[in-house]
Amino acid sequence: MARSKVSITCENACVDFPIFDAKSRSLKKAVLGSAGGAIGKTDSNVVVVEALKNINLNLKEGDRIGLVGHNGAGKSTLLRLLSGIYEPTRGAAQIRGRVAPVFDLGVGMDPEISGFENIIIRGLFLGQTRKQMQQKMDEIADFTELGDYLSMPLRTYSTGMRVRLAMGVVTSIDPEILLLDEGIGAVDAEFMKKARIRLEKLVERSGILVFASHSNDFLAQLCDSAMWIDHGEIRQTGEIEEVVTAYEGPDAGKAVRESLDRLAKDRAAEAKAAANAAEGGQAR
Incomplete structure (x- = not known):
């Protein structure tokens, strides 16, 4: 099915959060610590936290960009700007395409209903139809490996089980623009390997990826460029x-290069194996 033309364009986009009662230094310090932005004032003398400042971005179909920066630097705020949750206070942000925002794996899930019902609810939250999610139900259930637990209320699940369920739903969709804030890690290593493979296929199906992560190895796997955001x-x-390298130093940059080289070798080996299998099939 043909995909509509997708793009993300930001021109000097800013996001400010006004603080209408910031008379004391202690409150200003608390706000700054939680938001991570710079504190300034508007022309009306209202104290604001400048969460994003002069963001210029031009992404098109096929772009996969990773966001790096310390906690509170503005990565998640940028994802929310691109999703339409926040509007620019100044400047402009134009998004063309259907957006799938994946910020919190637990958003859109109800602890009082079953895993099967939550698959439907979470899918609706991500822009899917009930029919689409019903068609994907068996495949998602197989991926999660939750078995009979899928018939039980979500409140009976461990954190790791909830992540499995959420990952199953998230990685089943076909987004035009995928905005991903890494929020996985409460699952065992074997399932994480399985989830990464599935996540990579999700990225391949998406038109544009913007991915905020603290894992450089994960960024190397899913992205082809990066952006460092600071304050x-x-x-x-x-x-x-x-x-x-600029953000974390030469050792981190070297580790990224090793990850990229390893991924290139793995993908070349996979392509060769697929070609050999195809040739074997033709020979028969």
Whole structure:
């Protein structure tokens, strides 16, 4: 099925959060600590937290960009701007395409209903229809490996089980624009490996990916470029190795290069194996 043309364009986009009662220094300090932005004032003398400042971004079909930066730097705020949750206070942000925002794996799930019912609810939250989710039900259930638990209320699940269920739903969709904030890790290593493979296939199906992560290995696997955000501003954009080196230092950059080389070898081996299998099938 043909995909409509997708794009993300931001021109000097800013997001400010006004603080209408910020007379004391202690309150200002508390706000700054939680939001991570710079504190300023509007022309009307209202104190604001400048969460994003002069963001310029131009993404098109096929772009996969990773966001790096410390906690509170503005990565999640940028994802929310691109999803339409926040509107720019100044400047402009234009998004063309159907957006699938994946910020919190638990959003859109009800602890009082079953896993099967939550698959439907979470899918609706991500822009899918009830019929689409019903068609994917068996495949999602197989992926989660939750078995009879899917008939039980979500409140009976462990954290890891909830992550499995949410990952199953998230990775079943076909987004035009995928906005992903890494929120996985409460699952065992074997399932994480399985989830990463499935997540990689999700990214391949999406038109544009914007991915905020603290895992450089994960960024190398899913993205082809990176952006460093610091105190709400873009510090640097470019190749993943280059940006990570600037942000974290040469050792981190070297680790990214090793991950990229390893991924390239693995993908070349997979392509060769697929070609050999195809040739074997033709020979028969």
